Amino acid sequence: MDEHTISDTLQEPVEAGLQGGEESLNLHEKPHLEAHTENLNEVRKPSCNKILLTQLNGTGYCFNANDYMTIRKDYRITGSFIGTNHVKGYVRKSQKLPVEFNEYEMQLLLDENIAILVSKKEAFERGADKKTEEEILTKLEERILAQGYALNEKKIQETIKNINRVMEGKRKKLIQSGVPAKDIKLSEDQVIQEMRSSMKFDRNNAQLEIPNQCLYNHEAQVVSFQGKDTLGYEIFRDIWKRGNVYVTLGGNFGGNFLIYPGDPLVFHASHVVHVLQNPVIQPLHMISKCRLTVNVNKICILAYKNSENDIRYQTVHWEGSKDKLNIASCKLKNDRSSDEDSDG
Known part of the structure; x- marks a missing residue:
């Protein structure tokens, strides 16, 4: 097993290490982060240039194309398109605006003062005059x-x-x-x-128009976002802040997060990140995570906290191959033959 850090990928040195014996690999847990609360008066200031996201279904949605391109290109946060393509109808992987942000992305947008979450429920229930x-x-x-x-x-x-x-x-x-x-x-x-x-x-x-935004001026109230204060979010934010990479959810590849060297529309993911709530990982669990990552042609990263409550990353390369196994098998047979000859 080749052990090294992800400093090349994240453009900042990261200390990594494995401790423990043969039965377990000791790769700790951290206090929760406080939920972000935005001042209502701040959004009313003319100088406020934060992006306004609409609260729906417990998270934030972006309905403005220019705002979304700013979030994606300048801040490397992708979200998920959930709107219907009005020309083709519903087509998988061909959705349009609005964009929904998951809990990690939403929390990050607020914590980094990129966006403000607002509720438009009262205005929309009242309707236009x-x-x-x-x-x-x-x-x-x-x-x-x-x-x-x-x-x-x-x-x-x-x-x-x-x-x-x-x-x-x-x-x-x-x-x-x-x-x-x-x-x-x-x-x-x-x-x-x-x-x-x-x-x-x-x-x-005539084609039916589906507006991306509300067609008239309306009021909105700034609301707080009750995100989950988890180790997963801390690691998500830490990776995002370390380098010019994109971070998305990695459930489709058996991990917690995926790391992309550039925009996911152009690049394939290079790393799969597995978050360990406990710094101790059993060998079988580690093997399963590594093999799963290798099968999708990516590099496995184990993210955890050490005894000092610092986030650490362990990058694991799978060095096994059929050729190496065949060579080892032949060598073992030759050694056994030599031992038998010497005994005789």
Whole structure:
């Protein structure tokens, strides 16, 4: 077993070590972190540039595309898209805004003063006033009419592109209807104008708009987030702060977290992090975690706390392979043969 730290990945030296005998590997536990509480007055200050996240289902949601790109690109937090693609309907791995943040991400956004969690329940239950509703409906009607105009213009452009074929087809139809060829007088402008006047937009074909945000100004109250004060969150935050990496949940790969060297849309995860609540791990448990990580072509990291309550990381490489096992087996057979010959 090759033991070393994850300093290359996290860009900061990390002390790591295994202590104990053959029966157990002694790789401790820490006081809880306090839940983050935001001052209500702070969000009302004009100079406040924190991102506002909407409280839903006990966590925070982002409905603004620009805010989400800031969170993802500048702060390396991905969240999960849960919105429906209005063009294709529900398609797995093809969701749109809003983005839901898990409890670790939400707590981190608040603790690092990146975002503020707000509740809009009272405003939405009260709804918009009559004037605002009329304005929303008027703008919706304008957008539907704009769809019809855009669709008709697209058809006109297709006609202009194939104007010669269109005019030839109209000429043939007139001749078939009994009009003498010498009396047929067609111009490009005339054909285009006739098509434009005959076009009608069916409102049933209009695309239904699904707004990412509320369409009118409304009030919101700053609320606190009751995150779980766990060792898992401490390790999640510690890894995030150590280097230019992305950290996501790692349940799909049998671990607590996944570490990506860049945006998960571009890079595959390089490490699987296993959080140990107790610094002692049994050999069989360690082997199972390592083999599971190796099977998905990643590096295993054991994260724990030492006796001084400091977070430590142990990176484990699996060195076994069939070739090495075959060589060891052949060597063992040769040694046994030599021993038998010497006894004889």
